[in-house]
Amino acid sequence: MALLQHQKSRNALLQILYVGVLLALVVTAALTARHNLQAQGILSGWNFLWKSTGWDMTFSLLPTSSSDPYWWVLLMGVLNTLFLGIIGLTFATLVGGLVGLARVSDNKAARLLGTIYLEIFRNIPLIVQVFFWYALANRLPSPRQAIEAGGALLSNRGIYLPGLNIAGWSVAAGFLTLALGLTLLLWLALARRFRRVPPVLRRRRGLAVMLVTLVTLAAIFFLGHTPGTPLLTLPELKGLNIRGGYRIQPEVYALAFAIAIYGGAYIGEIVRGGFIAVGTGQTEAAKALGLSEWQSFTRIRLPLAIRAMLPILTNQYVWLIKATTLGIVVGFADFFMVVASAITHSGQTLELIGILMAGFLIINFSLAAVMNRINRAIALKGHQNRS
Structure with a gap:
């Protein structure tokens, strides 16, 4: 009784009781679900991950076949989601930046165009835009009448681009190496521990990272190149189809384009709000110091707006990553579609839904952690008056 008289002790006991009740509910639900599944003849467990799927993926960054196990196909689904998410976020940011700058421009025509773009694409549901762009992609000419531009061919079967004649694993390794190099460059530029390093030394480190990245990319592509074949492969019409080069399927570029266009409208408003948040006092101070319009924009307005x-x-990036699940409506083999197909073929519903939720939690938490780390690195620390 004496223990309960202390506020801290009572709070600790209440928290332990609360957590215990939650754990009991979770365990009870899990046992009940397992009993019901066994009563229906549905086996639970994770052994299915090592069984062959028996179906092919419509798109994958690395080679896949119907004999691959479920864990490999699920991993390819995650890579497809990350691939589409990176492309969608990149182009949505570029489009949003242009729209936001147009919205805060002194030019009335630019503001009008930015407003028209915003009101059109922000108010049409994303799934409708996905259907529209995919239908438009399927209305392109057939391979025999493919549109040629700069060595690339555009048809209703996809966009064919000139590419390197290398193995699929080397392409994936090259993307990973490039991502690691860019991450390291960003860390060297934003980390606080390097801010006291002389600028000359920082530039040398950056150049060294770029050189190592390029050399590693060259080595990966050299190892992935098949001996006796030309290094560069060009798309060309052979029979009724186009051979050679890299093919970007209509499902991929239609979905990426829809995410970029739709997300760009929202990011444009975020960019506009960021520039409006910059006070006029900073701009006036820049003019008083004799800075040009460009110097004032790049050194004062833009950093403060960012x-x-x-x-x-x-928040917008996390939402756009989740929007990649709309790939199922056009047949793009993203993480969500792969899990849905795996549920249909294996019947392991609870396990696969758990994998799906855990996968998106990891992806979105990682993205949010990176963005929050960048935010803390560039944040301006205020001064507090202490009495």
Whole structure:
């Protein structure tokens, strides 16, 4: 009884009781679900991950076949989602930046165009836009009448681009190496521990990272190249189809284009809000110091606007990553579609839904952690008056 008289002790006991009740509910639900599944003849467990799927993926960055196990196909689904998410976020950011700058421009025509773009694409549901762009892609000419531009061919079967004649694993390894190099460059530029390093030394480190990245890419592509074949492969019409080069399927570029266009409208408003958040006092101070319009924009308005945008951009990026699940409506083999197909063929519903939720939690938490780390690195620390 004396223990319960202390506020801290009572709070600790209440928290233990609360957590215990939650764990009991979870365990009870799990046992009940397992009993019901066994009564229906449905086996639970994770052994199915090592069984062959028996079906092919419509798109994958690395080679896949119907004899691959479920864990490999699920991993390819995650890579497809990351691939589409990176492309969608990149182009949505570029489109949103242009729209946001147009919206805050002094030019009335630019503001009008930015407003028209915003009101059109922000108010049409994303799934409708996905259907529209995919239908438009399927209305392109057949391979025999493919549109040629700069060595690339555009048809209703996809976009064919000139590419390197290398193995699939080397392409994936090259993308990973490039991503690691860019991450390291960003860390060297933003980390606080390097801010006291002389600028000359920082530039040398950056050049060294770029050189190592390029050399590693060259080595990966050299090892992935098949001996006796030309290094560059060009798309060309052979029979009724196009051979050679890299093919970008209509499902891929239609979905990426829809995410970029739709997400760009929202990011444009975020960019506009970031520039509006910059006070006029900073701009007037820049003019008083004799800075040009370009110097005032790049050194004062843009950095301050980015600091105001980042917290909201994080939420928008996370939302756009989740929007990749709409790939199922056009047949793109993203993580969600792969899990849905795996549920149909294996019947392991609870396990696969758990994998799906855990996968998106890891992806979105990682993205939010990176964005929050960048936000903390560039945040301006205020001064507090202490009495």
